Amino acid sequence: MRCPDRSGERSHRSTSPAALPRREWLAGAVSVISLAGCRSQEDADTSAARRRRTDVPLRVVWVGGDEDAEILKRAWSSISEQPLDVRVVAPPRPIADSSSDQSAENVELNVNSDLFAKASAADVLIYPVAMMSQLVSQKSVMPLLSQSANADTPSVIGEEGENVFASEDRTTIPVALRIATTYSSERLATPMGGYLPAVLLGEESSDVSISDWDSYEEFVKSSDGKCCEPTAPTWAGAMYLWRLASSLTATWLFERESLRPLFTEPEYVAVLEQMRRAVQASVDAESGRTPGEIYTAVANGKLRGGIGFPQRNRASATEDADTGETGGPITLASLPTGSSSRRAEQTQLGLRLDPSRGMVDPFMLVGSMASSCRQTAAADTFINWLAGGEGSEPLYRGISEFVDTKTAPSESSNDPLENYRSWLNKQLSDASFVPTLQLIGATEYYAALDEAVRECVHGDKPAKDACQEITDRWARLHRKFDLPSQQRNWRRAQGIS
The missing domain is CATH 3.40.190.10 (Periplasmic binding protein-like II)
Structure with missing residues (x-):
């Protein structure tokens, strides 16, 4: 005996809640509401936890020396709980802080940099400005976050969610250094200084x-x-x-x-x-x-x-x-x-x-966000801090390639570096610079x-x-x-x- 065809009835039930038995409909609605409530609370908790997490290392490729990398890590740890995973790459030019004779005839330029290979697994790159073009050609860097885009993003989140320090205003960078770190009208890097002879x-x-x-x-x-x-x-x-x-x-x-x-x-x-x-x-x-x-x-x-x-x-x-x-x-x-x-x-x-x-200087250090960056807000904050943020003073005292071009030099100081900075700031305000x-x-x-x-x-x-x-x-x-x-x-x- 053939069963009656009830496909139309099943179709009707599947599209109209009114046709469902009342007890079944109420049970389903309560289930959906409960599930949505659980998920909303769960999402909120997860989002808050993510904002507070500082245990994910920031991956930094540092073109410099091991000793300078240690100074960098110690200074950062004094103002942030987020650890740094610093990968050191030998610099093209010998480091002035090393004990070797910088004028020795056997000193050569290092042209075989590992920077370009390591850039694909990094959040932040600190490198000589002359290497920017090759990084761009390999699509290894991305433009810096704009000030407006970064304004609502917490710089560093403390235990209660407050900002530890604010993002620096990039308009304070001297015009000559802005020109040097701009590529095809895009700001791709922040300078860590800029010595001029x-x-x-x-x-x-x-x-x-x-x-x-x-x-x-x-x-x-x-x-x-x-x-x-x-x-x-x-x-x-x-x-x-x-x-x-x-x-x-x-x-x-x-x-x-x-x-x-x-x-x-x-x-x-x-x-x-x-x-x-x-x-x-x-x-x-x-x-x-x-x-x-x-x-x-x-x-x-x-x-x-x-x-x-x-x-x-x-x-x-x-x-x-x-x-x-x-x-x-x-x-x-x-x-x-x-x-x-x-x-x-x-x-x-x-x-x-x-x-x-x-x-x-072709080997002036600059900082960029890598295209492989997985923590853009944290990377942007770190780069801003490198360029003279709160707590970065040990970098400028201990790393020879860093020079402070942001803060006003002391006019009454007898420190030769302070006198040089006073002169340098005036020179860098001139737009007559060549790439x-x-x-x-x-x-x-x-x-x-x-x-x-x-x-x-x-x-x-x-x-x-x-x-x-x-x-x-x-x-x-x-x-x-x-x-x-x-x-x-x-x-x-x-x-x-």
């Missing part, structure tokens, strides 16, 4: 006027060579770039469309030739020094002048304390501009003098430049031959890293999409 005049030379590179060269000769510029390994290339930036107003380093290196142009050769003459006339003709070593020598009266800036170095600080040498006053001035003949010609014709452009080597493989470009410059200023290689070598080696690196990609990266570094 200064003309240093000792107590005996405080009344000397140096307005252009010709007068600087004359001062080197008149001081019996007791005036030096940084040409130690890994520093000579930067010094040449600083000279170029302050001397030239033409296109910077490359032909804009083809990216052809411009070092064989007469003005580039002339700048290197003048640098060679000045170095050869100095007491550093055979080998060079770092900016910090030059500063210390000027302060102690061993040099009458030079180009450099104060660098913290535990080894040299201990040595000075042992010898009782505390150093004398130093007059700081901006780098000279172009030649005196050029300035005289412009003055005679009633033209405005060429502005002096600057460039940040550093923002290219894929930037450290390899810089290594080729540094080697050729040192062979010229401390060896027998003519400036013209050294410039040709730089051009040839950079052209080969263009091909190695794909010329169209490099053209795109260089344009974006200058804010051209």
